Amino acid sequence: MFEIKSKRPASTRExxxxxxxxxxxxxxxxxxxxxxxxxxxxxxxxATRGFVRSIDNEILDKKIGLEAILINxxxxxxxxxxxxxxxxxxxxxxxxxxLPLLSDSGGYQVFSLIxxxxxxxxxxxxEVIFRSPADGSKHILTPEKSIxxxxxxxxxMMVCLDDPPPNDYSREKIASAVERxxxxxxxxxxEYEKQIKKRKISNEDRPLIFGVIQGGEYLDLRKHCTEELxxxxxxxxxxxxxxxxxxGKIMEExxxxxxxFIPENSLRFALGVGTPEDIVKCFSYGxxxxxxxxxxREGRHGRLFLRKSNFQFSIFNFQKNxxxxxxxxxxxxxxxxxxxxxxxxxxxxxAHHTRAYLHHLFSSKxxxxxxxxxxHNLKFYADLMGALREN
Numbered sequence: 001m002f003e004i005k006s007k008r009p010a011s012t013r014e015x016x017x018x019x020x021x022x023x024x025x026x027x028x029x030x031x032x033x034x035x036x037x038x039x040x041x042x043x044x045x046x047a048t049r050g051f052v053r054s055i056d057n058e059i060l061d062k063k064i065g066l067e068a069i070l071i072n073x074x075x076x077x078x079x080x081x082x083x084x085x086x087x088x089x090x091x092x093x094x095x096x097x098x099l100p101l102l103s104d105s106g107g108y109q110v111f112s113l114i115x116x117x118x119x120x121x122x123x124x125x126x127e128v129i130f131r132s133p134a135d136g137s138k139h140i141l142t143p144e145k146s147i148x149x150x151x152x153x154x155x156x157m158m159v160c161l162d163d164p165p166p167n168d169y170s171r172e173k174i175a176s177a178v179e180r181x182x183x184x185x186x187x188x189x190x191e192y193e194k195q196i197k198k199r200k201i202s203n204e205d206r207p208l209i210f211g212v213i214q215g216g217e218y219l220d221l222r223k224h225c226t227e228e229l230x231x232x233x234x235x236x237x238x239x240x241x242x243x244x245x246x247x248g249k250i251m252e253e254x255x256x257x258x259x260x261f262i263p264e265n266s267l268r269f270a271l272g273v274g275t276p277e278d279i280v281k282c283f284s285y286g287x288x289x290x291x292x293x294x295x296x297r298e299g300r301h302g303r304l305f306l307r308k309s310n311f312q313f314s315i316f317n318f319q320k321n322x323x324x325x326x327x328x329x330x331x332x333x334x335x336x337x338x339x340x341x342x343x344x345x346x347x348x349x350x351a352h353h354t355r356a357y358l359h360h361l362f363s364s365k366x367x368x369x370x371x372x373x374x375x376h377n378l379k380f381y382a383d384l385m386g387a388l389r390e391n
Contacts, residue, residue, distance in 0.1 A: 025259070025286040028389045031267070033100045033156040034205045035092065036067070040267075041283050041388050043381045044070040044102060044291040049079065050095050053296060054371040055378070057097050063348060064375065065382045068099060068156070070291045073149050074106030078132050078139075082152055090154025102157040102291075103150045104271070105212075108164050110141055115166060123163070125180060143187040151195045155207055159269075160188035160234075162212035164241040174216040181214045181240070182228045189232050208235035210269055216241060219257050226261040236267030239287070243273055250278050259286040276305060276324055276384055283388050295381050299374035302330040302362050307344045307380065324380070327355075329373065334359040347379035348372060 088094035121130030215221030361369030
C-alpha cells in the first residue's frame, strides 16, 4: 500500500496509504484515510476533550485549513464516557467533525497523573490502575482496552498504549519502560487485528496504528525500542515522552537520530512538538506529523505568532526566530496601536481587527479575545505547514 516517491528505493509493500517524496530527510506526502486525505507534513491541534477551546469545527476546517485534529482517549473515556460516544455513532458524529481524527492512547495522561501523585494509581506490567481526578472513581487501563476504546471512537489513526517515563528517570527505569512499551505494543497489535476482524473493516478503511518509541536521552535504548516495534509492524512510529530537556531545549541529536531509525516507508509522528522552530527542525530530520497545545494555549494568554515581513524560509539553513516573532497583546504599548495584528496573515483576527481592539478584549477579560488569538495562531501553524510542503 505504500507508494514511496523519494530519492531512496521505493518499498514493495502492497499495503500502502502513504506516498512521499523529498530529500534524504525532510519529505512531503499524502496519507489516504477513510475520512479523507492528509498532506504531510501536517499539524494537529489538541482537541483534548473533543473540542478545540472556543473554536468551532467549521473555522478549523474551512477558514484555517486544518486537515486533522487529535483527541484524547483518556479524557473522552472519563467524560462524556464511551456510552455517550457510542450512542452518538462515534467521535466524528459526536463532534460533527468530518475529517480525519487521531486518538492518542491516554497513556501519557494516566502516567503523568500517577508520576505526580502515586496515590492516584499503580503501574504494573499487566495494566494501569488509576483513579479519576474528577470523582475518585477507580479505572483499569490495559493495552487491549485502550485499542478497544479507540476503535469505539471511530478514529482514522490510533496510538498504542506505552510507558512514557520522565526524562530525568535513571537509565534503569527508562530501560524498564522501554521493555514494557514493547510488550504492550505487541498486545495492542494483537487486539488491533482482532478488532479489524470482528468489525469486518476493509483494508482501505482500517485506521492506521502507531507504535511509540521510548528510551529517554539514550540513543541505544531508542534504537532498540524502534527495532522491536518494527518487528511487530506498525503504519507509523511516534517519538515518546518529552522531546525537550530540563531547560526546555529540544534534544536535537536524540530526535534526529530516532527519526533515522524508523523505516523510510513509515509515518513519523513527533508527539507533542511543539514550537515553530522545533517543528521546522523535526521536519528537517524527517518527521511528518506534529501536535501540540502551544498555539491555542499561548493564544489564550495573549501571545501571538507573527510571520516576519522579510520571510525567508529554508529548512536546511535554519536559525531560531529567523522567520517569525511573537508579541504579547497584553502589553500596554498596544493600547493605541491601530495596525493589524499581522500584515502577512488573512485570518479572521487580522482581516477585521486591530491590535488596540484585541488588547481591549484581553484587558476586559472578554473570551472573544482568546478565541481570535487562538484562531490566528492556528492559522500561523497551518501556513507554516504549507511553507514546509512547498519549500
